[in-house]
Amino acid sequence: MRKFRCKRICRPKVTIKDLDRRPPSYADRWAPMLAGNGCSGCMACAEVCPTGAIAFNNSGQILFKHDACIACRACTDLCEPGVLILGPGIGGAVTRSELSYVGSTDKASADEPAIRPLKTPGPSKTIKIFAKSMHVREVDCGSCNACELEIAAISNPVYDAERFGISFVASPRHADVLFVTGSVTRQMELALNKTMAATPSPKLVVAVGACACSGGLFGNTQFAGAGVDASIKVDIYIPGCPPSPRAILSSIRGLQRGTITRSEHDHSR
Ligand code: SF4
Ligand code: SF4
DSSP, X not given: OOOOOHHHHHOHHHHHHHGGGSOOOGGGEEEEEEOSSOOOOOOHHHHHOTTOOEEEOTTSOEEEETTTOOOOOHHHXXXXXXXXXXXXXXXXXXXXXXXXXXXXTTTOOSSSOOOOBXXXXXXXXXXXXXXXXXXXXXXXXXXOSHHHHHHHHTTSTTTOGGGGTEEEOSOGGGOSEEEEESSOBHHHHHHHHHHHHHSOSSOEEEEESHHHHHOTTTOSSSSBOSOGGGTSXXXXXXXXXXXXHHHHHHHHHHHHHTSSOEXXXXXXX
C-alpha cells in the first residue's frame, strides 16, 4: 500500500510561503470607496447604511468609517452612478480615527482611490518583545461568533499562525494579547475588566471586528456598548464583519514586525 503523504495533498509549504504575497482576495475587498468623480451627492448611501458608516460633510465630501462598516453592500447596490465600489478595507490601525477617511467626490479616480487617513499614528514605540512569541486569549464580549470562526481559522494549516509563534491559551494569566470580539454587552463588561486585570503586563488588546471597533450593528443600545474602547484601552483595531483570517494575521504580523506601531497605552493600572 502506498505511503500516505499529506504534503502531496494539501501542499502546506506552497500555501504558507505564498500567503503574504498573494493579491487581495474577494473577501479582502469589502469596504466601500469612491472610484470616479461621478458622485451626484444624493446621499442615498448614507441614508441606507444601517451603522452610520457613511456620512457627508458640508463640503460635499464623503466620510467612510471602516470601523463601523459591516460590509452589507447596501450602499454599493444602491449607488445609481455606480461610483461607489468595494475596495480593500483598512487592514488594521492603532487608532479608530485611522479607520476613517474622506473620499472627495471631486478628485477620486478609479486609478488612484482617494484613501486619505484623517490622522497618522502619533509618537509610539514598537513592541519587539512579542516578535517571536505571542500567546493569545480570545474574549467573546457578545459577538455573533463569526469573528471567532475567523480567529480560529488563523490556526489552521493554511494560515498556520504558530509558524510566527502565535498560539492560543486558555487562561488570561498565560496571555500576552487579548483578542476581544463583540460590542461588549452590559453583562460582559465586568468579565472583560476582570480578564484584563488577570492578564500580566506587558499586554496588548486587539479589537477584532466591527462590533469590537465601534459597536457595529448590535452596539450602542441599552444592552451593549460602543465597542471595546468604551471599557478598556485598545492597541489595535481590526475592522471587518468579520475580518478575514488574512487581515487578522497580517495586522498581528505587522505588529510583530514593527510596521504597525501601537499607541503608548498604559495597561498597568
Ligand atoms: S457596506 Fe453596508 S455598512 Fe458598509 S458603508 Fe455600505 S451600507 Fe454601510
Ligand atoms: S463584527 Fe460582524 S462577524 Fe464580528 S461579531 Fe460583530 S456582527 Fe459578528
